[in-house]
Amino acid sequence: MSAPVKDDVKDKVADYLEAALGKPVDLGALPDDAPLGVLGLDSLTTIGVLVALLEDAGVDLGEYADSLVTPSTLGDLYALADRFAADPEPETTTEAQPQGGTGMTGDQRSQLDFYRDKLAYEIDSADLEDALAAGQDIVVVDGRSSESYAHEHIPGAISVPHRSISQESLSGLSKAPLYVAYCDGIGCNASTKTAVKLATAGFRVKELIGGLDWWKRDNHPTEGHAGRRVEPSGAACGCAG
Template sequence: MSLDQALRHQIAFYENKLEYETDSWDLYIALQEGTDIVIVDARSAEAYATEHIPGAISFPHRTITAETAAALNRDRLYVTYCDGIGCNASTKSAVKLARLGFRVKELLGGLDWWKRDGYATEGKEARDGTRVACGCAG
């Protein structure tokens, strides 16, 4: 493989990652700009009730089927999340929703990184946000 071909493959790899993943900074900005996104909390209903990203819907990955997803709008972008890097519920949800024909991105770091970046949460253990500027924004 030539250097030019290798570079094209590398660029395609990174472009594909951005097509299917997002981080808390980009999600926050998209929400502030009014982007039509549905945030999907893929954890249990109990975990959702305890604390979740504002505006997220509770849709545990174990409950996703063609029947339970029938009321969802296929024209919207769905961003799935779970607890964080030690949990794969967001990946399981993303796969299930994509197989059902939905556009999906996975939130890197899940709820853990959302909170680490200083964004507010909702639920029984909700916390106020103390937003930190993204070090990669500039």
């Protein structure tokens, strides 16, 4: 039987989860093998938690890149927090210290920040489907015209044409959920315009990578005049590997 998790490790993990989710987290009643999805984390948010944990521990991400596996349970996070919290402080050298105490140069830090921002502000169709299936508090927003929405849209999405967005038109929407904006796909920027306006109005928002086009390419159903039903393929998302 594995040793019980130390309270300071649990507290540390809870802090990272609360920062990622933007709300209090009670880990006391959850077993170590509880999937992170029960807390509302998708794969992108989980990676953000992992990176934040390692950065704060002063870990050289490059050194561990090949040996780290993205955590999927609370126990995985506890083990990582315990493992790296016990690592000794890096030795001080006479050379210029990299930024952030992570063994990174300024350019590497900028690159990492760029990729973390992408994970924070974007979501793909597989993660969106998983989040919706798990009952996470998400509102999918179609930023195209009402005619395009009526023709075909993601099931459950609401129609909020970006050209019509105003403080008045948004007044009836709660700011508690995460809003996921989409449009036709990579050749359309209506989702970006929708996301900008929602974020400006104080909503939490992500943009769906590939829009409706990639939602359909990934074999998800749609609604509307041209809506389609699809049979589950049983194939896992290739990016989950």
